[in-house]
Amino acid sequence: MLITTNAIVLSKLKYKDNDLIVKCYTQQLGVVSFLLRGVLKSKKGSAKTAYFQLFSQLQLVIDHKNNRTLHTIKETKLNHLYSSLHTHVLKSAIVMFLAEVLTNTLKEEEQNETLFSYIETTLLWLDNHSEYSNFHLLFLLNFTKYLGFYPDLNNTEYPFFNLSDGKFENKKSDKYSISGENLLLLKQLLGTTFDALSSVKINAKQRQSFLSMILLYFELHLGSFKTPKSLQIFNQVFS
Structure with a gap:
């Protein structure tokens, strides 16, 4: 056929x-x-x-x-x-890393036009923009919508977010309850579009910490998820 x-x-x-x-x-x-x-x-x-x-x-x-x-x-x-996605060193590192994440998570022969459109349009955005250091963080966070475990947006004023439950909480309930800088950045990204991403100001150490957290979030909700082999190289490039 x-x-x-x-x-x-x-x-x-x-x-x-x-x-x-x-x-x-x-x-x-x-x-x-x-x-x-x-x-x-x-x-x-x-x-x-x-x-x-x-x-x-x-x-x-x-x-x-x-x-x-x-x-x-x-x-x-x-x-x-593409004008820069495959020729710019930092963008190429993002491509290598995210392609490994998608290969790891997308398994089924199943049509999902909204997910396809999301990947297609965000890659075009990355290709066309010069400020993209937090692109992979917002890409992965939004990607969880299509995988079924996007954070519950109720009670976003609470001081903790539980990675295992995907919910904000008033008290720390277990080792997967996060607070501090990662929580602040999570709240910021939940209300951010790609076009407004340049307004999110964080350093390389904060970026790596948040990325480790979101990969743990994937691991907790996807039993088969493995930490990408390219993560170490990716972090070195973005340090």
Whole structure:
């Protein structure tokens, strides 16, 4: 069955000597993996692999068969040519880190057009803006809406937030109750848009602390979530 769909590249992995396995988040089918045969052995193939950089936005014609785990791509077109996302060192670090998080969390072959639109539009925002040091924090926080554990916005005036329950609370109930700088930043980000993100002023140490907290939040609510391998490199780049 041939299906035409927009897609965002999440990961690629060399397979055997000349093949690639590429995982994409597609608008029509959710997460789909593809086998690209022989693309690493010729100049024509290497030109084709350039389409499949992390977070590339593509239009694909897919030969999709329900009984397969690896599908075939018949046609590939670039939907958007980024101006800086793949060439700017700091933006590339964000791309590598967030692509690993999405690969880790998005598992199902299931259509979710609102989530696809969120990823698509926020990546375009990142590509087009020069102040983005807190982009990944707001991206991950908003991402929890689509995963089903966005913080409960009742009682935001309370002095604690419980990561396990996803709720604000008046008293510290267990080791997952946070307060202090992370709580203040959480409250600030809950009321912030990407366009207003430059007004959030924090230093590298605060940024790393909040990122560790939000990754713990993911871990508590997603049983299979693992700390991204790229986290250490990412923190070094942003220190």
